[in-house]
Amino acid sequence: MRMITLSEAATLLLENDNFHILTHRYPDGDTLGCAYALCYALRTLGKNANVKMNGKLPSKFTYLAENYCEQDFPCDFVVSVDVAADSLLGELEQEYKDRIDLCIDHHGSNSLKADNTLVDATCAAACEIIYVLIKSMKVEMTVDIANAIYTGISTDTGCFCYTNTTAQTHRIAADVISLGCDFQMINRINFETKTRAKLKMERMVYDTMEFYCGGKCAIIYTTLAMQKALGAGDDEMEGLASIPRQIEGVKMGITMREKEDGTFKVSVRTNDGINASEFCARFGGGGHMAASGCSIKGDLSSVKYMLIKAAEEVL
């Protein structure tokens, strides 16, 4: 792994062609925003580029791919965006894990195996890096690129609300809005729309909320049975992780979500300098200081017990 600068990354992209751009599993707004923005930018430069989806494109993000169609070419250069570790390559791991030419990421904990790595952990979203990179390649920004960039920076900052937001985040938002990005549609989809099923899911989740460590730890969960009872899909499950940390006095909010494969996907959100990334590393996960995740195998009560025990040691 060779750490490179932004201008070295730009040179690599300019000198190569026939790109596959890899997203991380459970694709979110940032990895998708990066992938589509970079793909559109490379195509503007006359290059071949495809976005390699990791699972299905979530229905709420279909607007990103409105002007996208898969191209047919043999892949020569593999770029990953917002993928922090090999395990997050998901269904792309088999095909690509030993042939990533360039890793672009904003996770300080990045451990992905790649020939060249560009990490800037001061960026709230990997899309900030992609934006600066595209500008440095002198690509003319299109509305599609602007929409993709805005999607990444707004979703990774909870619409400019999380502590990772910086002056740069707002400057880029101002730039892409000036370029005509449809931030009103994007905000509405990501932050202002709740299906009735989601509303019901939230209320059901509130019923699971328990407090530990004298109120400093709040934990909520969803089970497959709850999801099935409400007919809730992935869209309804989004954003639940931000619920427990919001409660006054809570320093660590833990959200457990039962998955089909017998594991719980665990999201940890923290306040006041509690290190969520270290906490999740105990269970083989990672992420950011205040927002991290891991997967734990087991049934509801045993996984919950493990998490509470670990929280008690930290808090």
Place this chain on the structure above:
Amino acid sequence: MRMITLSEAATLLLENDNFHILTHRYPDGDTLGCAYALCYALRTLGKNANVKMNGKLPSKFTYLAENYCEQDFPCDFVVSVDVAADSLLGELEQEYKDRIDLCIDHHGSNSLKADNTLVDATCAAACEIIYVLIKSMKVEMTVDIANAIYTGISTDTGCFCYTNTTAQTHRIAADVISLGCDFQMINRINFETKTRAKLKMERMVYDTMEFYCGGKCAIIYTTLAMQKALGAGDDEMEGLASIPRQIEGVKMGITMREKEDGTFKVSVRTNDGINASEFCARFGGGGHMAASGCSIKGDLSSVKYMLIKAAEEVL
């Protein structure tokens, strides 16, 4: 009423002294942010200035007044900030209604009686106008001013989420963050903290939700009895108005809040170009295209019936 430009307003402020700055009743982040920012700026210029609170400073906003203390001087010049109509002068109406020298506002519907009026309806928050005004007066920005400006623009845009947000809103946010404003603390207070009482209030409010007009209108309410049962104060009641519009398919979300004086304070939030300001004008209120309010006297069921009838005519 004389409509004036921003530079004329700056001249008026620079040429005068001994300011009283009026906020609107039920003071929110924008009117308070404007008032404190302008007050600190005028004091930086060596002038006397006081903020005239309308009711009590909400506890969540006490950080705005941390470095503020009332000055003792005879008032020579009265400025109102973010006050759209005489009726919104509340408890200040008696003393000031015929002597407002300068009205600064961002409500296109502004009808406040004042000698000079500066309205810019393209601004998401009146704090955007105040920021540009302070800069044009060549006042050096302090952290207190930055905090006050950020408070106004972030609260009036729902943390940069509402459709009124513009590139300028983000540019000003970037500027005040660069100046050292504590946006993390401000966001946490305004957008990321829920007391357990607020959580309970939200859940109780969800139980009141009813849909009309084929799901295009959602209506919720709170009563004094509900508030009392939960021990909920004004802080717990904040933000409820954004709940009903969020539901998929809803074009008009109506929130009714019973007040001590036998009226319901009604907040209307709309999507898709439905005019909330016109709707509220039917009941003597007003505001913005997508976010307006009014007060209606009556009991729960009669007020609700009036609102539903009016909504049926519009939708």
